[in-house]
Amino acid sequence: MIGLTQVYALAGFVFAGFAVLSLRDPANPRRVRNALFWGLFALSFLAGDRLGDLGNGVLVLIMALAAALGLGRSGTGSADAEARAASARTYGLRLFLPALLIPLMVLAGSLGVRHGGPALAALVDPKQATLVSLGIAALVVAVLSVRLFRQPVLSPLTEGLRLADTIGWMALLPQMLAALGAVFALAGVGGVVGETVTRVFPMDTRLAAVVVYCLGMAGFTVLMGNAFAAFPVMTAGVALPVLVGRFGGDPAAVCAIGMLSGFCGTLLTPLAANFNLAPAALLDLDDRFAVIKAQAPTALVLLAVNTVLMNVLAFPAHP
Amino acid sequence: MLVLLGVLLVVAGFAVGLNPLLVVLASALATGLAAGLSPLEVLAAFGKAFNENRYVSAAWLILPVIGVLERSGLQEAARGLIGRLRSVTFARLMLSYLLFRQATSALGLTSIAGQTQTIRPIIAPMAEAARAVEMGVAEVAPAEAQRVRAFAAATDNIGLFFGEDIFLAIGSILLMVGFLEQNGITVEPLHLSVWAIPTAIAAFGVHGVRILGFGRGRGRS
Numbered sequence: 001m002i003g004l005t006q007v008y009a010l011a012g013f014v015f016a017g018f019a020v021l022s023l024r025d026p027a028n029p030r031r032v033r034n035a036l037f038w039g040l041f042a043l044s045f046l047a048g049d050r051l052g053d054l055g056n057g058v059l060v061l062i063m064a065l066a067a068a069l070g071l072g073r074s075g076t077g078s079a080d081a082e083a084r085a086a087s088a089r090t091y092g093l094r095l096f097l098p099a100l101l102i103p104l105m106v107l108a109g110s111l112g113v114r115h116g117g118p119a120l121a122a123l124v125d126p127k128q129a130t131l132v133s134l135g136i137a138a139l140v141v142a143v144l145s146v147r148l149f150r151q152p153v154l155s156p157l158t159e160g161l162r163l164a165d166t167i168g169w170m171a172l173l174p175q176m177l178a179a180l181g182a183v184f185a186l187a188g189v190g191g192v193v194g195e196t197v198t199r200v201f202p203m204d205t206r207l208a209a210v211v212v213y214c215l216g217m218a219g220f221t222v223l224m225g226n227a228f229a230a231f232p233v234m235t236a237g238v239a240l241p242v243l244v245g246r247f248g249g250d251p252a253a254v255c256a257i258g259m260l261s262g263f264c265g266t267l268l269t270p271l272a273a274n275f276n277l278a279p280a281a282l283l284d285l286d287d288r289f290a291v292i293k294a295q296a297p298t299a300l301v302l303l304a305v306n307t308v309l310m311n312v313l314a315f316p317a318h319p
Numbered sequence: 320m321l322v323l324l325g326v327l328l329v330v331a332g333f334a335v336g337l338n339p340l341l342v343v344l345a346s347a348l349a350t351g352l353a354a355g356l357s358p359l360e361v362l363a364a365f366g367k368a369f370n371e372n373r374y375v376s377a378a379w380l381i382l383p384v385i386g387v388l389e390r391s392g393l394q395e396a397a398r399g400l401i402g403r404l405r406s407v408t409f410a411r412l413m414l415s416y417l418l419f420r421q422a423t424s425a426l427g428l429t430s431i432a433g434q435t436q437t438i439r440p441i442i443a444p445m446a447e448a449a450r451a452v453e454m455g456v457a458e459v460a461p462a463e464a465q466r467v468r469a470f471a472a473a474t475d476n477i478g479l480f481f482g483e484d485i486f487l488a489i490g491s492i493l494l495m496v497g498f499l500e501q502n503g504i505t506v507e508p509l510h511l512s513v514w515a516i517p518t519a520i521a522a523f524g525v526h527g528v529r530i531l532g533f534g535r536g537r538g539r540s
Contacts, residue, residue, distance in 0.1 A: 008373060011380050041376070048370040054359065057366025064340040088392030088399060095396045099388055099441060102381075103431030110430075130430050135380055142384035149391035159386025163435075164379065169340055175375040176343045180329075182368030183347045183361070187322045187354035223326050228491065232498055240502055252506045255495045256484065256514035263480040267473075270333045274375065277339075279434040279472040283443060285465050294466075294473035298526045302481070305521045313517065 003125030007135040012045035017157040018164055022074060030072030034165070037066050041172075064176065067169035074158075074165045091149055098145045102137045109133025163282070170281040174274035177225055184224065193220060194233035203238070206247045207311055213238045214307040217258050218265035225271025227262025234258065243314070253314035261306045267299035268292060325350030381435050394444040401448035409449040409467075410534030413474055414527055416442055420478025421519060425485035438475050443468045454538055462539040470533060474526065481522035484515035 015038050022028065023035035040063045048056060088095065113120050113129035124132050142156040152158070164171060184190065197216050203209040213234060220230035239258055243249040266272045270292065280291045287293070325346040332342030344365075351361030401407055423431055446467050451459045459467065483489045487508040499506050 004374065007377055007380070011377050014380060014383060044370070045373060045377075048373060051366075051370070053363035053367040053370075055366065056370045057362035057364075060366060060369045061344065061362065064344055068338040068340050084390065084392040085395050086392075087390075088395035091391065092396060093400070095388065095391055095393045096441075098384070099393060099436070102384065102436060103428075106430050107428060131374060131377060134430060135377070138380045138384050142387055145384060145387045145391060149387075151387055151390055155387050155390055156383035159390050160383030161386075163382045163386050163389075167379075169338070171376065171379060173339055173343070175369060175372050176340060178372035178375050179365050179368035180325075180343050180347050180350075182371070183350050183364055184325065186364055187325070187350045189322050189326060189350065192320060192322055193326070223330065228494055231491075231494065235498065236502070240504075244504075251499060251504050252510040253514045255499065255506075256511045257518065259491050259495060260481070260484060260515060260518045263484075266480065267476060270339070271329065273339070274378070275434075275476050279438065279475075280469070282434060282439050283468040283472060285469055287465070287469075290465065290469035291472045291476070294469040295476060298473070298477055298522070298529060301525045302518065302522055305525070306518055309517050309521075313514070 001125055002123060002132050003128050004131070007128070007131050008045045008048075010135050010139065012042045014157070014160065015039075015045060016042035018042075018161045021157055021161050025074050028072040028074050030070065033066050033069060034071050034074070037063055037071060037169075037172075038164070040066075060176065060179070063172060067172055071165070071168050073168075074161050087149060094148070098141045098148070101144075102134075102141050105137035105140070106130065106133045109136065166284060167278060167281045170273070170278050174278060177271055177273055181224065181226060181229055184229070190220075190224070190229060190233040193223070194237040197234070198237045203242050206243075206315065209238065209242045209247065210311045210314075211307055213243060213254075213258055214261040214303065214310060217262040218268070218303050221262040221265030222269040222271070225266075225269055225273075227259060227266055230262050230265070231255075231259055247315060249314045250316060254310060257306050257310040257314065261303055261310075264299040264303040264306065267295040321353040322350055324353055378435070385435060385440055389440055393440045397441045397444040398448040401445045402452065405452065407445075407449060408534060409446055409453060410531050412442075412445055412449055413471070413530045413534075416471075417474050417478045417523060417526060417530070420475060421482035421523060424479050424482030425519070427483075427486040427488060429479060429483050429486075429489070432475070433479075434472055434475055438468075438471050442475075443471045446471045450538060453534070460539055466539060474530070477522060477526050481515075481519045485512050485519055487512050 019035045019039035019042055022031050022038055025031050028034060040059055044059055051059060110129040110133050113124045113126050146155060201212045203212055216234045216238060217230050220234055221227045224230055235255060239254050243254050244251050270277055276292050277288060280288055328346040328349055329342055333339060347365050348361055420432055447459055447464050450467050484491055492508050492511050495511050496506060496508055
């Protein structure tokens with residue numbers, strides 16, 4: 001059965017390819033450090049389950065230190081601007097076909113496994129259908145594009161490395177933040193924050209309680225980087241006892257709009273690195289926080305909108 | 320209260336611009352020590368969680384294929400397309416993309432677009448080209464290009480976040496159903512997802528107004 005193991009193995013081989021190419025790149029003054037970083041990434045994906053907890057801890061420690069010292073950029077990859085423009089003239093709109101094929105394959109794969117009968121469900125782990133489809137699509141479309149557009153055989157790796165070097169150490173941050181979230185949970189950070197919020201803020205009126213819950217979901221999400229971590233704490237601390245219990249709110253409306261208030265927080269926090277910081281690196285932006293700044297006005301207005309919506313919609317008995 | 324030290328460390332570390340990787344390590348160590356773990360126990364707990372969250376980084380599997388397409392001239396083709404289609408203004412492009420991202424996410428199709436596969440190779444170059452046409456220049460100035468790209472990335476996130484909760488089987492809906500059930504309240508996923516619709520409409524309105532404002536602005540030269 002194709003599942004996470006196979007996808008991780010594919011990613012491991014790709015990252016191992018990045019490591020080898022980095023090491024053999026004379027134009028990169030930090031080639032050894034880059035090779036170490038991607039080599040350990042490959043090791044994690046190929047053999048992470050066999051390293052043990054402490055082994056994985058040491059691995060991520062070395063990766064983070066190597067990356068924090070500064071990674072270099074590869075000199076390989078990318079044809080010059082003229083070659084790209086010439087290729088764009090030659091192939092024109094056909095260049096969009098592979099780019100459209102990726103989402104179509106992901107769509108067909110995830111729907112097919114879910115609704116395609118027992119044969120497909122036995123072939124692919126249904127819980128990982130999307131990730132497996134994405135891995136297969138990435139592989140198939142890369143091979144197809146190399147053939148269609150007459151690119152060098154190794155270009156998926158050299159070009160992948162060029163993009164990976166653009167992202168640099170940021171490539172590691174989202175996974176590290178996810179691990180930090182687990183340590184926070186282990187130490188009971190959520191419970192302490194929740195208690196503090198409910199103790200400090202008065203919730204004598206319904207409006208005050210709605211404001212505390214909506215702003216609390218957003219603020220807590222900013223601190224934890226994830227609305228899913230904020231939701232159980234704030235809902236158990238504020239929404240269920242006060243909004244539903246005392247003021248008779250509809251639990252479905254309260255929770256749904258509360259979660260969306262948390263999403264406003266996600267748009268504002270650097271701790272949601274995969275949404276907010278990684279794209280800034282990927283798009284070569286000078287300001288690490290440029291995407292957050294672009295999102296902030298929309299997020300803040302929507303937070304106010306959510307607060308009003310909850311106060312208006314979630315209390316059918318006492319409008 | 321001591322366990323909040325780690326949260327403070329993260330906030331302060333990110334605010335003063337220390338390397339986030341080191342900030343995360345320091346925060347994990349402080350939090351674990353405050354909770355009574357030994358340094359080695361913290362390292363093991365962090366390593367275990369790191370290993371369990373590998374799927375987060377598996378998303379980088381898409382980089383090679385996007386790289387090949389860029390080498391073949393996809394960004395240039397996207398720019399050229401906008402140059403020929405004069406009716407596609409910056410505002411129309413971003414509004415269409417926002418609607419597309421919200422609508423497909425609402426159908427549960429969250430992975431068919433994204434920052435790496437859509438914004439960087441296609442939408443951002445198109446948006447830059449559309450701005451260049453509007454400003455009457457061959458290519459927008461670097462400062463304006465940065466502003467346009469950041470706005471395009473923001474539009475993708477906003478479309479995703481305020482579309483996906485309308486879908487019944489998305490993670491956040493399942494989390495809410497499970498949590499409420501533990502607390503003795505039974506709700507149907509459908510009842511949660513309909514309450515995401517007013518905010519989704521508001522998100523399209525609010526961000527749509529900002530898109531129109533951005534398109535009318537003079538931009539940086």
